[in-house]
Each structure stands twice: as C-alpha cells, then as structure tokens.
Amino acid sequence: MHTKTYAPHIFLAWYVLWWSILAVAPLDRKDWALENLLALALVGTLIATHRRFRFSSLSYLLITLFMSLHAVGAHYTYAEVPLGFWLKDILSLSRNPFDRIVHFAFGFLLVYPLKELLVRTGSVRGFWAGYLPISGTLAQSGLFELVEAVVAGIVSPDLGAAYLGTQGDEWDAQKDMAAALAGAVLMTILVGLFPKTFRISPAAPDDPTSIPTSVKPY
Template identity: 65%
Template sequence: MLLALAVWYAVAWTALAIEPVDRRDWLLENILALTAIAALAVTYRWFQFSTPSYVLITVFLTLHAVGAHYTYAEVPFGFWLKDTFGLSRNPFDRLVHFSYGLFLVYPFREVLVRLAGIGGFWAFYLPVSGMLAQGGLFEVIEAIVAKIVSPELGTAYLGMQGDEWDAQMDMLSALLGAMVTMSVLSVAGGRSKTAGKRDR
C-alpha cells in the first residue's frame, strides 16, 4: 500500500510540476513539502505510521501539489467555489488549511499516542492543540521563507488575496479541520466501546 501511495504522489507531483503558473512560486511552495517527505523517509526505519495515516498524508500532499501548480489564489476549482457560493475570494487556500487539520491531525495523534503514551481526554485535546500550534508556526515560517528567498513573491506564496487576517483565518481553518476529525474519532471510539459491551 505504501508503495502505491508513493507512486501515486510521485506521478501527481511530476504531472503538476510541468509548466506551473509561476515556476518561482512553485519552487517556494515545494520547499516545506519536500522537506516533510524527506523527513518521513529518513525516520521510516524508527517510526512507521499506520496505513490510514499514510493515506491521509498523501491526500494532503496531493492537494498541496495542486495549489503549488496553480498558486493557491489561482486554482480553477477555487474559482468555481467562489462563483457557485458567491464568495469574495478564491477559497482553495482556506480549503487546504482546513484539510491540513482534517487529514494530518490523525497522524499527529498517532505519534503522540505511540511515542508519548498519552490517552483518554489528552489523546483528543493535545492533537488539536498541537495542530493549532503547528499552523501558527508554519505561518511564521512561510513569512520568513518568503521574505528571505523571494520577497516579491510573498503575496502569491502566502495567498493572502488582500486579506490582512489571512494568517489568522488559515490557523482557524486548520483548527476546525482538526476538531472535526477528533470529534468523529471520539464518537466512533465511544460507539465501538458501547457495541463491545453489548456484545458481551
């Protein structure tokens, strides 16, 4: 399964690397993504995520690759959403930040449960809190990278679209995504325990 996911992402990434809307922005967007992939490869010997986690990570990275190809503010699907729902801006950037929390909080929880041994309430609260902290950290890192590597690409790279509250809204989007996943996981866990008791 892991090999299939790797092949899928490699093919998707390669296809989306062909003639992106802005090559310099595409390079900038891929710095953190490729760093994350390298980290997963290097640490694989010591820590393997579950199959669901690898699937969720791959889905998120694929969405990110789409955003990098078009630049987040220019993704066609985002314009369709904007026109369909009468939005004031292309929401694809917000969608991916929401997906960041929605898809990556589960792997993050897996790390906390397996390595730190957390359980109970903390196994649901800390992953959500951690994703909010990561969202804030990445907003800071993105701003620094944009400033150092290519200040003139800052607006395209950060996808602000004239919104002075863009960073805060991105963090909120990630927080909501993480809360959705942990809520579903909590309810599913509670139901499975109830069903288990009834079967006894």
C-alpha cells in the first residue's frame, strides 16, 4: 500500500522558517543577497518541478540539510561563521574551515539526489550509477565556482572576496571542488555498503504503479 508523503512539505516549511530566522540582520546584507541568488533559484526549481518529478523523502532531507548549512554561511558570510572559528581554534587551523565543510557537504548530501534523478529518468545502472553522479556533482561544483565569480564581478565587485570566501587562498576554488569530490565519493561508498537503506525506486515515491518492497529509502 502506498500513501502520500508530506515529508517534502515539512522539509520546505523547516527551511523557510530557518531561512527567515537567518535573514534577520545578517552580517553583510549585500553578501547575504548574493549568497541566496543560487539557493533560492534551486528551491524555486524544486517547487516548480515537484509535480513532474518527486524525489524520495531521503533526497529531500539531504537537500534540506545542505540548504540549511548554506543559510548559516550566507548569514555570517562563510569566512566569519562562529562555528568555523571554534573549529579553527581547537584544530589549530590557518583559516575558518566552514566554507570547506559546506563544500564537502555539497558533495556528500547532493550526490544521492543526483543519483536518484539519473536512475529514475535515465535508467542508469551499475558502474555508471556510481560514476555519473560523482562526476556530475564535481561538474556542478566547478560550475558554481565559475558562476559565483561572474556574479561577484558583475553584481558587486567590491564584495568579491567576501562572497567567494577565498580567505587569501589562491587555490581556494580547486580545494573547494576537491572537498565536494571527497564528499560525493564518501556518500557513494556508503550507498554501496548499505544498498537497502539507500534503495532507489524506479517510480515516484507515492506512485501506485511502483513495486512495494520491505525496505525503502523514504
């Protein structure tokens, strides 16, 4: 028996609440606005396409977790997040690592939703079901680095350093992409180790034509 899940609505309500709280008095309003351009575009796309393609509740949860982390970075600017300074002190790091953590989370949390999209729409299987989501996540990470640089240069050049969060590291973009790649690889390994937990149904989560199984990822 298949029942309609309200998990996506719950996750969206949580994100709207969390985003609204962090929209109050951000450290730098202009940087906050730039940081939210792509985030709101993603949320809008998910809402607009929800009737045509519904992810599993697990995928929506992973997306929500990433978006919630990004909202924190947007509020403080990535280089000024208090949690990052705390980690910097206890680990004796040379920089605030929060932006690197979120790039790792980008790969770790979003590679599974991408895998689900490819499996359900492109019937991707076997080796390619592991490789393509990883390479796609890495490609998206690189694309976002380029888009961020262009947006910073066109919209607000004076905010470039704060928006990009390079913290003086000329290799920041490459290291961010490497962090995203590491996260994607780790999640892919976990998916391979626990196939029942991360099972992907070929049909929509509440589609009555899908074949019921004893273990589902949503």
